[in-house]
Amino acid sequence: MAADSSNGNHQTKTKPPPLPSPLRFSKFFQSNMRILITGGAGFIGSHLVDRLMENEKNEIIVADNYFTGSKDNLKKWIGHPRFELIRHDVTEPLLVEVDQIYHLACPASPIFYKYNPVKTIKTNVIGTLNMLGLAKRVGARILLTSTSEVYGDPLEHPQPETYWGNVNPIGVRSCYDEGKRVAETLMFDYHRQHGLEIRIARIFNTYGPRMNIDDGRVVSNFIAQALRGEPLTVQAPGTQTRSFCYVSDLVDGLIRLMEGQNTGPINLGNPGEFTMLELAETVKELIKPDVEIKMVENTPDDPRQRKPDITKAKEVLGWEPKVKLRDDANVWIGIRLGCIARETVASSQGLVSDFIRNHQSSANLDAFSQAIEKKLQRNCVINLLLALANSSQRRNLLQELFADIALEVDDRAKGLTQYVSFAFKVHSILRLRSKNWELLETFYSFPKCFLYGSPTDIFVIELIDQLQKLKEEPVLLHYPSKIKVLQELRMTTTRLEVCLYSFASPGSPMYPARAVCHAAWESLDILYPVGRYPRHLISLFFRLLYPWYWPSSCWNFVVFCFKPIFYSLLKFIFSSWGKLAKPKSS
Ligand SMILES: O=c1ccn([C@@H]2O[C@H](COP(=O)(O)OP(=O)(O)O[C@H]3OC[C@@H](O)[C@H](O)[C@H]3O)[C@@H](O)[C@H]2O)c(=O)[nH]1
Known part of the structure; x- marks a missing residue:
């Protein structure tokens, strides 16, 4: 069994952390917390942006190269004074003054991260190095979103953070899982060597609004297939398991981790475990009961089981997911029909089902x-x-x-x-x-x-x-x-x-x-109503320009002026009465 210190529980520091910006300590001017989110235009990143923007004390800078992310996910914030969007690839250095860095940038869906594996590993290694360099320079706290894939095809089930994993270092998934493992190593080395404040989240399968309909992950795949009336493609053997966490729960966990005192790594995921066949049955039942379920060939190194042990998250962050997949699948499907339909219509591939054409x-x-x-x-x-x-x-x-x-x-x-x-x-x-x-x-x-x-x-x-x-x-x-x-x-x-x-x-x-x-x-x-609203005078002025409003306007205005006089008179009478009624004390 490994010593605790190798699992991030008792890190040794050889250097004090770099100082944060002097503005943090200024007495008279409390500046906003400036937060950089790499990959903020993606599925999880954009939800994180939404949540952080809710706090008026936060200024958000998003850096994204839009490989899998989209400006569309952030369109409600574009132009907002506390928000900035930069097209930037994290494999290049970035110089910005920030207090916190959420480092999410990396394609996360297997089909996307396998598409250009060299680029994926560069993003994980060089990208993380660049962000750590930035964190060191400006004294920012940095959070890395690592992945449950660091456990590979796990032999321990469920997976606690102390499990070192079973990863194929030369397989087709290695660009992502080994990449994230190196990224974790870099985080801890910077922490030990330079005293950097680090946080590591190991994210398990996540789903929710803004997932790319074509990103190939199982939840979006099944829903899209059901909507299009195509067979649901379960990859063999279908008994492999995953645990799906709703994105709002995950974002909550990420923010707690960043704000808390524990470096992690901490598992963030929903322990509700499903086989892929069960998931296909659920989607079929909810969207299109007559759709077929088809067994197809699997991809290499697909983990056979996955379920987070979230004891540590519960203990150190007080976090556990609230949304259950089964309940929420209803919600999710309900609310995403419109978006899925829009994307499907926009892509005009002739795949639009009758349902979508008629209603969406x-x-x-x-x-x-x-x-x-x-x-x-x-x-x-x-x-x-x-x-x-x-x-x-x-x-x-x-x-x-x-x-x-x-x-x-x-x-x-x-x-x-x-x-x-x-x-x-x-x-x-x-x-x-x-x-x-x-x-x-x-x-x-x-x-x-x-x-x-x-x-x-x-x-x-x-x-x-x-x-x-x-x-x-x-x-x-x-x-x-x-x-x-x-x-x-x-x-x-x-x-x-x-x-x-x-x-x-x-x-x-x-x-x-x-x-x-x-x-x-x-x-x-x-x-x-005129008279009750502070701008009654402006209102009255405009209304007086319209003769047909004169009677009501004037009446309201008189009432407005009369009311305070009447009430202060009443107050005066009552207070005098009270004084008279009170027996005089010696
Ligand atoms: O159409 C499909 C797609 C996928 N699957 C199966 O569904 C399971 C889940 O596959 P996904 O592609 O959704 O996701 P994976 O679990 O492989 O990877 C995921 O892991 C955790 C995250 O960190 C990664 O970013 C994410 O991609 C796999 O067993 C896969 O074989 C199907 O049965 N049919």
Whole structure:
């Protein structure tokens, strides 16, 4: 048995760590934490970006060469003042001032990492060396995302971090598993030799939104095949096992590891173990019960079993996964249908199944929203929402759902009305079905709200964006007609109000048709009644330009002015009464 020190438990330090930036210790100016994420445009990286951007104290720099990642995964952050995206290959040095480095960059799917094995090993070795050099230079803490593949075809089951693995050093997978093993070695050598603050996560199989539909991994493969009506290709013998972790759980683990005090390596994965045949059966049952399951030849060195021992993660990070594959497969399939369909339609390979063509194509948004509405009515999604353990999972689900629908809208002017009505339908259904407001309220704190720094939500922002961009009369009329729901749901924001003013104000650059102007005024009346809102004077000024609003405006204004006088009078009377009633003390 190896000594503990070789497993990262008691590392010896020969040098003190390099000092972090002086700004960290400045007394009067607390700078934001600047975080570099290599591979941040990929599947896991982009989810990590989303989570870290939720903290307003973080500035994120993403470096990605887009080999497997995509700008699309980050499009909601592009242009954000706390976010920067750089096209960069980690095999080249990178000079940036950062406090933390999440080093994720490397193709992770077997078909991609085997595609150019020399490049894969360069990414793991030279890429990690470059990032360690950077961490050393700027005194940053660095986290490496290693992999369960360092255990190779494991002879110990489940795999604890102390297991040294059973890896073929000259096999077709070695570029990745040996590459990651060297990367781990480099991390520990820099830690011992230069005192660098390091963290190592060994990631087990992960799945979730934004997985590339064609990345060849088993979950995305089976779902895509089922959607296309093709046989599910189980690689022989089908009894090999994997344990699948949902991406939100994984990201949570990564952040805990970075923030914690343990260097790792720490296994991050879900111990729920499935054979590939079981997984195929699950996908078949959920998506297309009549699809065939076909046994195909396997690739060399495929591990026969894999399941993380997460005792260490539980002990040192207080972490364990919350989402179960079986429950979540429902959710995942539900929410990803739109994206998968979009990608499939975009690739126009003639593989689009009838299901997708009828319900998911961008030309048929209405059918799509009806289909989802039916789903909601059948209690399918709502039950899953209620079943989800925590608010961030619910939030992610809804966010994905609506983002997909929003993105489906090609003919935006036409589609938006449908999108809006769909969004409201969903809200109404949720409102009716949900017994507690608390549940509903969790839906409204979408991360995108940080873009605007107020507790608003993605619907309002999306809708405002569209209103401002499109300025189409039907949209402008449709939206205000539904606006009362926003008030009921407490979803009003200053930005919305400003937007409505821009349509209501005469002489504004977007001077609208009279009907739109009326609709905007009515909405403003509902949401921000004159007199009660601090900008009542501006409102009154504009309203006075419209004679037909004079009676209500003046009345509201008088009420507004009279109210505080009346209340202070009452207060005065009561306080004087109280003083008189009190017996005088000596
Ligand atoms: O179509 C398919 C694809 C894959 N499989 C099987 O499904 C299992 C899982 O294969 P995947 O390609 O999804 O993933 P692997 O477990 O081989 O590699 C994974 O390991 C952990 C991560 O760190 C790696 O990045 C990831 O690729 C394998 O046994 C494979 O033979 C099928 O049966 N059919």
